[in-house]
Amino acid sequence: MSAAESLLEARITGKTYRRPDGVAMEAVRDLSLTLARGEFVCLIGPSGCGKTTTLRILTGLDRDFEGTLAPDPAQLAIGIAFQEPRxxxxxxxxxxxxxxxxxxxxxxxxxxxxxxxxxxxxxxxxxxxxxxxxxxxxxxxxxxxxEPDLLVLDEPFVSLDAQAAVELRRCVMLAAEREHTGAAGRMGVLMVTHNVREALQLADRLVLLAPRPTYILEEVRLGVPRAARSPDWIEAERAALAARFPVLSEV
Structure with missing residues (x-):
């Protein structure tokens, strides 16, 4: 990937935090990720694996980690939609x-x-x-x-009823496909989810995360256009991924 195409490059060698009882917990270990301009990437993993921790590091909200981010997230226009609307x-x-x-x-x-x-x-x-x-x-x-360079979505569809989730997914897909430009180029999208089906519906690339301390199990590029991803195709892909990575059967 050329420098012109790259939006964010991350190398997280380690992230440890302390629980309220003082016990040290390692959340992330040896995770490298590159996000291209105009790309929709989903981070997928079981609950508690470190998805949100990774997201906070990638967006500059958590700077207490070992590793590097390029560019510094402060140099990007970042729009974030959290689980709670806030x-x-x-x-x-x-x-x-x-x-x-x-x-x-x-x-x-x-x-x-x-x-x-x-x-x-x-x-x-x-x-x-x-x-x-x-x-x-x-x-x-x-x-x-x-008008973000990077749109960040943290479990945006969780706890919604089926119709509300469908409507919000439609909004996200339209946003991803619409030409949004910032000072540095086309908008990239980074979404955290534990729902493999919705990731298969929306993303260009899946980043599968291991249980804590999290690292990347595998990256999967989806070559089928979103409009052609039928429910049968999504279910077949989900089953294939779960067979290869049993941890995803919990997702």
Whole structure:
């Protein structure tokens, strides 16, 4: 991969933290990952394997680790949508999105963005009036409002009912396929999930993680276009991966 194509290169040789009882826990060991511009990558692994810890390191939220990141995440425009929407309860939907914009852009028209996420009719509502599915849409729209180089999604569909999950996946797929550009080029997407099926539906590349201390078991590139990934294809691929990597049968 050329320097022009690369968005982020990481080498995490080690990450250890202490539990509340003082016991040291090794979370990550010898993990190397490169993310290209315009690429959708899913980190997949069983619960507690270190996915979110790895994500926090890759985005610069956790700098207490051994290894290197290039460039420094502070040099990238990063939009993050967490499991919890983390909306300000005293601000409207529109205000929650505007607040992340730099002062020079706070007055920009958000109509197209709101409409693309089905939020136009909810723009004046407050988070307490929204379902979890709608609140997660607001969180995703807010992450995209900054026109990120890197969009980060941490288990964005967990705990949603089936229809809300389908609608949010559609929003994510449209965002991934739409041409978003930042100062450094096309947007990359990095998503953490424990759901192999949704990863197979959305990603260009799967990064399979081992149980703690996590490392990369294997990287799998998906050559089939998203539109051609039928439920039967997804299930066959999931079963094949689970047969090769038994740890994924727990996912």
């Amino acid at each position: 909306l300000l309860l005293w601000r409207t939907v529109e205000e929650n999105i505007r607040i992340v914009l730099p002062p020079a852009r706070r007055g920009m028209d958000l109509s197209v963005l709101l409409e693309s996420f089905g939020l136009a009719v909810h723009r004046a509502r407050y988070p307490g009036e929204l379902s979890l599915g709608l609140a997660r849409r607001v969180s995703l729209a807010r992450a995209l409002a900054v």
